[in-house]
Amino acid sequence: MRNNRLLLALTAAAFAVPAAASAQNAATIQAQAVVLDPITVTAVNNLDFGDVIPGFPVSIAPGDATGGVFQISGGTTAEVDLDFGTLPGVLNGPSGATMPIGFAAGDAGYGPNSTTVAGTFDPGAGTQTNLSSGALFVFLGGTVTPAAVQTPGSYSADVTLTVTYTGN
Amino acid sequence: MRPPTPTSPTLALLAAVLLAGAAPARAQLQVSGERDLDFGELLGGVPTTISRTDPLGSGQILIRAPRNTQVEVTLLLPTELAGPAGATVPLSFPPGSAGWAPWSIIWLQQAFDPNVPNTFQVGFFGQSSIYLGGTATAPPQAPAGTYSNTITATVAYVNN
Numbered sequence: 211m212r213n214n215r216l217l218l219a220l221t222a223a224a225f226a227v228p229a230a231a232s233a234q235n236a237a238t239i240q241a242q243a244v245v246l247d248p249i250t251v252t253a254v255n256n257l258d259f260g261d262v263i264p265g266f267p268v269s270i271a272p273g274d275a276t277g278g279v280f281q282i283s284g285g286t287t288a289e290v291d292l293d294f295g296t297l298p299g300v301l302n303g304p305s306g307a308t309m310p311i312g313f314a315a316g317d318a319g320y321g322p323n324s325t326t327v328a329g330t331f332d333p334g335a336g337t338q339t340n341l342s343s344g345a346l347f348v349f350l351g352g353t354v355t356p357a358a359v360q361t362p363g364s365y366s367a368d369v370t371l372t373v374t375y376t377g378n
Numbered sequence: 379m380r381p382p383t384p385t386s387p388t389l390a391l392l393a394a395v396l397l398a399g400a401a402p403a404r405a406q407l408q409v410s411g412e413r414d415l416d417f418g419e420l421l422g423g424v425p426t427t428i429s430r431t432d433p434l435g436s437g438q439i440l441i442r443a444p445r446n447t448q449v450e451v452t453l454l455l456p457t458e459l460a461g462p463a464g465a466t467v468p469l470s471f472p473p474g475s476a477g478w479a480p481w482s483i484i485w486l487q488q489a490f491d492p493n494v495p496n497t498f499q500v501g502f503f504g505q506s507s508i509y510l511g512g513t514a515t516a517p518p519q520a521p522a523g524t525y526s527n528t529i530t531a532t533v534a535y536v537n538n
Contacts, residue, residue, distance in 0.1 A: 244419050
């Protein structure tokens with residue numbers, strides 16, 4: 211009887227061992243990320259020199275009421291690169307007439323809202339700064355220098371601001 | 379009539395046969411996902427790389443097997459993360475972005491290419507880990523939200 215029990219136990223063990231064996235196994239993990247809000251850039255105000263008198267330069271400082279304004283939105287406090295690229299050297303007017311325009315080192319600025327210029331920079335060089343609660347405003351001034359004999363009419367040129375995340 | 383009872387020599391022989399038969403059967407191979415590969419917050423247009431030695435961001439897969447056994451590791455890697463409204467974020471896993479840690483110690487890794495099967499020896503304590511890094515590059519206008527995909531590790535004994 212005792213031998214029979216032993217035989218039974220050994221037989222059970224023999225079947226138990228192969229059942230526990232496993233030659234291959236697999237597991238999974240997740241690759242995951244959270245993408246923050248993409249950058250959007252909106253033109254709010256044109257840089258408007260108004261009426262100019264031939265022979266008299268007109269300057270507008272960043273943040274002035276008629277200065278250019280861009281609104282940027284994006285991810286929280288991410289750092290962004292502000293790049294005006296190649297700024298126009300002239301405004302184009304009627305019948306091919308042009309009017310010189312220039313941008314000095316402090317003619318661009320940025321701030322957390324549409325009325326506060328927190329810092330200035332050279333629009334020809336660009337700069338990097340951080341968004342504030344996902345927002346940033348960029349201001350642009352400049353100087354136009356009409357010739358003494360300037361064809362009357364409206365003059366304009368495009369200014370493009372490119373904004374990218376720096377990753378910082 | 380009583381059935382014949384095995385004699386002691388018979389039992390001994392049977393036990394020897396059973397034990398001999400059990401010897402080639404290997405202990406169970408256990409594979410488990412311990413930690414996800416977490417790229418954290420991504421900014422559009424900015425590549426984000428997680429190192430295989432990053433203790434928080436790297437993915438970890440734990441392997442339990444008898445010490446010093448040879449195992450083959452095959453990773454099924456996604457090419458992108460899937461996000462809201464069908465948006466995707468491309469992924470890349472360059473050679474060397476994965477590591478084999480024989481003792482599951484993250485700073486004691488042997489780099490390997492996760493894109494091809496690799497053979498390793500399980501460490502002395504019978505517990506080894508795969509650590510995985512990679513690079514995610516969200517497109518500049520990728521919509522905000524949570525993105526994810528599945529990485530599968532298959533581990534098999536090598537016949538040797």
